[in-house]
Amino acid sequence: xxxxxxxxxxxxxxxxxxxxxxxxxxxxxxxxxxxxxxxxxxxxxxxxxxxxxxxxxxxxxxxxxxxxxxxxxxxxxxxxxxxxxxxxxxxxxxxxxxxxxxxxxxxxxxxxxxxxxxxxxxxxxxxxxxxxxxxxxxxxxxxxxxxxxxxxxxxxxxxxxxxxxxxxxxxxxxxxxxxxxxxxxxxxxxxxxxxxxxxxxxxxxxxxxxxxxxxxxxxxxxxxxxxxxxxxxxxxxxxxxx
Numbered sequence: 001x002x003x004x005x006x007x008x009x010x011x012x013x014x015x016x017x018x019x020x021x022x023x024x025x026x027x028x029x030x031x032x033x034x035x036x037x038x039x040x041x042x043x044x045x046x047x048x049x050x051x052x053x054x055x056x057x058x059x060x061x062x063x064x065x066x067x068x069x070x071x072x073x074x075x076x077x078x079x080x081x082x083x084x085x086x087x088x089x090x091x092x093x094x095x096x097x098x099x100x101x102x103x104x105x106x107x108x109x110x111x112x113x114x115x116x117x118x119x120x121x122x123x124x125x126x127x128x129x130x131x132x133x134x135x136x137x138x139x140x141x142x143x144x145x146x147x148x149x150x151x152x153x154x155x156x157x158x159x160x161x162x163x164x165x166x167x168x169x170x171x172x173x174x175x176x177x178x179x180x181x182x183x184x185x186x187x188x189x190x191x192x193x194x195x196x197x198x199x200x201x202x203x204x205x206x207x208x209x210x211x212x213x214x215x216x217x218x219x220x221x222x223x224x225x226x227x228x229x230x231x232x233x234x235x236x237x238x239x240x241x242x
Contacts, residue, residue, distance in 0.1 A: 029099070041067055116193055
């Protein structure tokens with residue numbers, strides 16, 4: 001029998017925390033209303049990385065909202081009796097961007113290459129009318145440029161900060177930003193590349209069959225070593241006591 005979700009709560013998948021939420025977008029909006037915080041998207045690969053990487057594991061413990069991004073995490077939660085829907089990070093981030101104009105949010109974009117960032121900013125401003133992008137910075141920064149970016153972020157005080165530096169760098173980078181830190185901060189992995197048109201997202205039918213990982217592997221064969229974490233994750237969940 002599936003557990004009933006009556007209020008925001010957390011469970012754990014292989015020791016890594018994950019929120020049990022009926023609606024990830026509403027949970028993120030509620031977090032913003034409370035003053036903001038860090039949103040992390042959790043999949044099988046990231047779960048295994050958090051178990052092996054102390055810095056990433058610490059970020060997961062301190063994150064304000066951890067959403068079930070991957071089908072493996074949803075499956076693992078199902079074995080605990082929680083019936084939750086998968087919440088892809090790229091879709092949540094896009095939904096937040098589309099909420100931003102009506103809410104009057106100021107948006108910051110950090111990461112990806114200079115070419116991708118230039119294309120991304122132009123596309124988003126065209127596709128989402130009245131979107132206020134108050135800061136945009138590619139991810140290839142010198143130490144002096146990185147310090148200047150911190151200063152700009154503190155001055156502009158954006159409501160939504162999307163960071164595309166790859167896992168686990170983006171999550172650790174967000175956690176290390178100087179305080180006070182307001183607004184929603186979210187690592188978005190390769191979302192900028194997709195939105196900018198530099199890469200394609202897996203077709204919907206592959207998502208429905210839960211084989212988006214195969215599409216990414218075809219696009220980036222060098223990811224094969226990282227994909228080894230998927231069977232390791234499944235085996236660890238099966239071995240874990242219910």
